[in-house]
Amino acid sequence: xxxxxxxxxxxxxxxxxxxxxxxxxxxxxxxxxxxxxxxxxxxxxxxxxxxxxxxxxxxxxxxxxxxxxxxxxxxxxxxxxxxxxxxxxxxxxxxxxxxxxxxxxxxxxxxxxxxxxxxxxxxxxxxxxxxxxxxxxxxxxxxxxxxxxxxxxxxxxxxxxxxxxxxxxxxxxxxxxxxxxxxxxxxxxxxxxxxxxxxxxxxxxxxxxxxxxxxxxxxxxxxxxxxxxxxxxxxxxxxxxxxxxxxxxxxxxxxxxxxxxxxxxxxxxxxxxxxxxxxxxxxxxxxxxxxxxxxxxxxxxxxxxxxxxxxxxxxxxxxxxxxxxxxxxxxxxxxxxxxxxxxxxxxxxxxxxxxxxxxxxxxxxxxxxxxxxxxxxxxxxxxxxxxxxxxxxxxxxxxxxx
Numbered sequence: 001x002x003x004x005x006x007x008x009x010x011x012x013x014x015x016x017x018x019x020x021x022x023x024x025x026x027x028x029x030x031x032x033x034x035x036x037x038x039x040x041x042x043x044x045x046x047x048x049x050x051x052x053x054x055x056x057x058x059x060x061x062x063x064x065x066x067x068x069x070x071x072x073x074x075x076x077x078x079x080x081x082x083x084x085x086x087x088x089x090x091x092x093x094x095x096x097x098x099x100x101x102x103x104x105x106x107x108x109x110x111x112x113x114x115x116x117x118x119x120x121x122x123x124x125x126x127x128x129x130x131x132x133x134x135x136x137x138x139x140x141x142x143x144x145x146x147x148x149x150x151x152x153x154x155x156x157x158x159x160x161x162x163x164x165x166x167x168x169x170x171x172x173x174x175x176x177x178x179x180x181x182x183x184x185x186x187x188x189x190x191x192x193x194x195x196x197x198x199x200x201x202x203x204x205x206x207x208x209x210x211x212x213x214x215x216x217x218x219x220x221x222x223x224x225x226x227x228x229x230x231x232x233x234x235x236x237x238x239x240x241x242x243x244x245x246x247x248x249x250x251x252x253x254x255x256x257x258x259x260x261x262x263x264x265x266x267x268x269x270x271x272x273x274x275x276x277x278x279x280x281x282x283x284x285x286x287x288x289x290x291x292x293x294x295x296x297x298x299x300x301x302x303x304x305x306x307x308x309x310x311x312x313x314x315x316x317x318x319x320x321x322x323x324x325x326x327x328x329x330x331x332x333x334x335x336x337x338x339x340x341x342x343x344x345x346x347x348x349x350x351x352x353x354x355x356x357x358x359x360x361x362x363x364x365x366x367x368x369x370x371x372x373x374x375x376x377x378x379x380x381x382x383x384x385x386x387x388x389x390x391x392x393x394x395x396x397x398x399x400x401x402x
Contacts (some may be wrong), residue, residue, distance in 0.1 A: 010291035022243060032210045039063025039251075045258055046094065048190045057258030058190050067225060067251035068193050072102045075195050075223045077184075077202075078158055080132075082107035085123060085156075087133035089113050091380045095164050095186070098193050099134045114130065118146040126152045134161040136382030141171050144178055147344065152181060159201075161186055163194060165383045166289065168309055168314035176204060187287075192253040193372040194274055195223040209303055211282065217311070218286040219279075226250040230281045235270065236279055238281065243303075246279050278305065297326035299334050304365050306336075312360045313338055313367075316353055318346035323376050323384050324367065327393040338367040339389060341376055348372060 002136055011021040037043075043062045047055045073080075086103040090096030100110060111128050113121065116139055124130065131388040135143070140162060143149060158340060163186045176183060176349035181201050188194025199220035205212050206252045222228040230244040231237055256264035260315045267274055276298065279379045290305040297304040306324035313322045328335035350370040357366035377385040 011207055013183045032037065034135065037062050039066065040103045040255070042255065043305045056260060056263060059255040060193070061255050064193070064252045068098065069101065069105075071195050071223050071225055071252065072098075075198055076226075077103070077200055080106045080108060084108035084131045084158075085128055086110050087113065087121070087128070087130040089116055089121060089139065090134050090136055090164075090382070094190065094381055095188065095194060096134050098159050098188075099132075116142075118142045119148055120150060122154070123145065125154055125157060129156040132159040132161070133157070134163075136164045137162060137167040137171070138165070138378065138382045140167070140175050140322070144171065144175050145320070149178060154352055157182055159184060163187060163219075165379050166310070169311060170315050172204075172216055173206060176206060180232075185219060187289075189275060189277075190254075190269065192215070192248055192250070192275075193227075196226050196248055196252070197222055197228060200202050203286075214282075214288075216284050218282075218288045220287065221285050226252065228287065229272070230279050230287060240283050241280055243278055243280055243305075245293065246287065246289070249276060250280070295325075296298075297324075297334050297336055299326070299329065299336065300332045300365060302364050304336060307335060307366055309338065309357065309361065309367065312357055313340065313353060315360075316341050316348075316356050317346050319353075320344075321376055321384075323386060323389055325386055325393070327369075327390070327392050328397060329368075335368040336365065337393065338370045339376065340370055340372050342372060343372065 009019045009021050009024060039062055041062050042059050043065045044060050048058060054294060080102055084103055084106070086100055086108055088096055088100055089396065092112075093101060098164055103110065108131075109128075111124060111130065118139070120394040121139075125133075136205050138299060140160075157179060160175075160183050162183060165265045172183070172283065174260045181204055183204050184201055186194035187197040189196070199215065199218055203215050203218070203220065205215065221244065227249040229237060229247050230246045231247055232242070235247075246288075253268075256268065276293045277289050278291050278293055279287050281287050289307065291307050295306050297306060304326075309324045310322050313319055313324070319340055320343045325337055325339065327337045330334035331350045338353060340348065340353065350372075353370050354367055377388045379385060
């Protein structure tokens with residue numbers, strides 16, 4: 001039990017000393033509370049996932065909430081009505097809750113799953129005639145690999161939102177083949193809730209000009225009401241193909257970090273939120289994330305972006321998931337290590353994966369070593385906890401970078 005909490009509200013039931021949600025609302029007034037708030041007042045405090053360090057409390061305002069709702073309704077290509085059925089699978093504390101709100105406002109039905117089970121999710125979609133849902137990449141991968149995926153009637157689905165973590169292109173292609181072209185990626189972060197950028201279904205093109213098909217690996221273009229730039233260390237716009245950091249500005253970004261003025265000043269330097277995401281941008285403004293600043297591997301003076309290596313390894317037959325990290329190397333400073341989760345019943349070899357990478361990447365980018373595990377550590381949002389993976393290889397080091 002967390003100390004300091006005065007009231008616990010349970011849905012449903014609870015113990016005698018607890019408050020029942022149903023009893024609480026039945027005994028409350030239907031009148032609108034006589035409380036005035038301004039757009040700059042804090043609406044809620046969300047916490048970062050902690051994938052790059054200690055979680056921080058993010059102060060989000062009522063103005064940011066209003067801006068987010070405007071974006072949700074104006075950026076979405078389909079009309080949400082009371083006849084929709086939204087399947088809540090991802091945690092409602094972050095992106096799952098953000099996507100749910102427009103459906104709630106429109107009076108749509110919400111089906112809440114207590115946990116993620118690919119077989120039960122497929123059954124629920126067919127049984128409840130689900131029209132929309134949000135799935136993180138790990139969930140999508142497990143669903144498309146489920147033996148019963150083709151046994152269920154999934155035609156009611158009109159939209160599958162995805163995001164919160166990189167989606168392997170080859171897995172996305174297979175998902176589109178199974179579910180149809182109903183996918184929409186929303187890019188956002190705790191400090192600036194989605195959609196900051198989005199990739200519409202019309203941008204999920206499987207064949208055609210190379211530069212158009214390549215957008216399957218993009219997080220899209222800026223959403224309405226959001227300014228997005230990709231800049232170098234001098235805050236200058238990068239040229240197409242050059243790597244820079246994504247910075248954003250708009251009404252939907254945070255007010256700051258809870259009781260962390262220094263971290264707030266650094267994150268909002270110059271009035272722009274520094275996302276820590278490294279990316280390139282093409283001639284038409286599509287943004288392609290290559291990695292987070294903290295995940296970048298520097299080996300022998302060369303910058304290596306794990307996402308690029310992961311995309312290649314994800315194409316290797318028998319690979320379910322992969323995480324690429326930098327580990328200490330006495331000669332190169334850091335070397336590339338791939339941690340691979342094989343598909344069930346499949347046996348893979350370190351030599352086979354390294355040789356595959358040798359044919360698809362510059363030699364210095366290929367993994368020097370490969371470990372095989374049953375699962376990768378993830379937080380409740382489905383993000384791989386790379387700091388946790390790295391910790392076992394950096395024991396005894398002053399810092400996790402060379």
